Amino acid sequence: MSLAQRRILLGVSGGIAAYKSCELVRRLRDLGAEVRVVMTENAAHFVSATTFQALSGQPVRSSLWDAEAEAAMGHIELARWAERIIIAPASADLIARLAHGMANDLLTTVCLASAAPLYVAPAMNQQMWAHPAVQANVDTLRQRGVHLLGPASGDQACGDIGSGRMLEPLELREAMVASFGVQELRGLKVVVSAGPTYEDIDPVRFIGNRSSGRMGFAVAEAAAQAGAEVTLVAGPVSIATPPGIARRIDVRSAAQMRDAVVTASAGADIYIAAAAVGDYRPAEVADHKLKKSDGAPLELRLTENPDILVTLAAQTVRPFLVGFAAETHDVERYAQDKLKRKGLDMIAANQVGGGLGFEAADNALTLYGPEGAIELPRASKTELARQLVAKVAERYRAVRG
Template sequence: MNELQYRRVLLGVTGGIAAYKAAEILRQCQNMGAEVRVVMTPAATEFITPLTFQALSGLPVHTQLMDVEEEAGMGHINLARWADVILVAPASADFIARLASGMANDLLTTLLLATEKPVMLAPAMNRAMFDDQNTQNNIRQLESQGVVILGPGEGVQACGEVGLGRMLEPEDLAQAVVEHFQTGELAGLNVLLNAGPTRENIDPVRYISNHSSGKMGFALAQACVEAGAHVTLVAGPVYMPTPSGVERIDVVSAREMADAVLSRSAQADIFIASAAVVDYTPVEIAENKIKKNASQMQLILVKTIDILTSVATQGSATFCVGFAAETDNLEAYAKDKLEKKSLDMIAANWIGRKNVGFNSENNALSVYWKGGEQELGYMPKSELARELVTLIAKRYHEKNTT
């Protein structure tokens, strides 16, 4: 199962005998679909080599705060922003003390001070060190700041003593990361999404389409699963892996997408129309390849079916969320679409601008509904999807409890 598909996990490794287990944590998260980057403290490199993590992750391992190459490329601020979640395992008593004191004397403590992302620590130390009042005070201090403490477990330790202080097993820590993303905000609901472009054939070789990659729609499908929904994704022609737990239906044309959506929309509690459906399709499709004989060629096009309007006006109680991708007058066009199509919510974004919109890994959204609006700032699409799903869930529950 790919429970961590599209997720970015930053794994911090500190000095301690349990550092060797961090390699298995990396593998467990990777097997569930996560992209994992590793940051090691200098002490950690005495127990396990950075080359081990580099070989497993296929990515450079970050160890030095003032490394010229790292700071010129992905420095501590970029690492802090890159992650969806940061897991430090093992977290030694020394590291916990330094973090609780607000120190920034190595790369790992520095990026944790710089991050606004969730942080999880898996303590690993001798039982007496864990029981020490200073360590307990440090842990309580970090918990009060929102840091999640995972464990420790109880058992035989490397020193031969028995008690609390063992790091939790790698599979348990990987599962804790999975559970972090499972919000339950849409528990028990049926969510129907469409995503990606459509293709309208001109002849057996050529077609009309657009630049949609489907990345936002697939991220939304993943976020809805994590929120507890049963998710059906109607996908246009994109080459992306299916999010874990999602029922996927592949289509090509606008007509095929409409048929797939409308045949399932009556059972949907929420419909999220993130697909970039082609607006016009050729009246006739040539059976054979059209030859380039004339200097000009005319195509007669007709409008494709408006899938979103069809769902929004079908008379069911489906909560409809539209998308508006615009090159100008974003707010005006989005609000006009919200009203004309009888939508519950619309998410609008700019296209044709650098680093946003189609094919970008990041985006920003302006979300509107009757009587309200909210800005979702520039961030990775996976994170943006979770923010939008949280907002959708809130608006859905408000509508259905009043």
């Protein structure tokens, strides 16, 4: 790995995780990067500018009102100098100000004035991270092409446990290296399915599942960042299209998803089946709302839905197939069975229920294929998706060149 002569601007906002940013500067410089640091006023309450100056070997900037620097339009100079901007830690306040296009301090002003790719590493209390306002701001940044790094899950300085920890310095350095490196999926066409499917009972009711679609959307975004031309087939979810997606197709039922995936996969190199497709649908759909009948039970007759992966696996010319297995128990046994029975190239298995998998901000996966099992430890779905896509690309190249 090398970052020789790469110009990286590190923004540091207020938060206890700012102490990790000191190590990040050192780790970036270990690989030859030139690092300049911009601190917010609040960041100085946690780490001194002197520390960052000693580690980076460069003066630290924190104010738009530095007369000497701004005499030469210093913020514009910084904005033009940077090849990458990474903000670590990024507080809830800073994320909000970035999302609303504010330029009320040096760091936000530089971000607006720079054409460099922007990477944001959130760090905050788990309840703050889960707040709808923060998530809305994060979604806004994603739509604008900002790269979110983390957060991770675990023990927090406040005593809570959950998602909101800043990624470790080495993880952030790897993201910077990857941002300059070869894109593993460049030139390939990838189809990703995400979210649940809904099967109508009548015009009012349906059968569905608890998939939020966030893992699948994160996979689609990671594939796009890896250089792929991505088609995203999405079930009924309320998630903005990630940046870099070539095409999004919205569907509702399993049959609609099958038709969309089969059509999109014609000529595709890889299909990643991250959607939670319903196994069954009502055999008959009422054309009017079904009414209660004096306490009598309502019986539904279900019929099996078409299997998308089996359909694709049976084709003479087929994409590299990656399945998902979300199980509540005996995860390995069911995943291995699905891998063989459906003729897949790889399968990503995870435990669901009890706060894992569906409706959770993070996840953990075990990948199964001919090379054996690969553990991807619990992390944010964004980080996990990046690791998954890297493994898929590695295996695809090994098999198909």
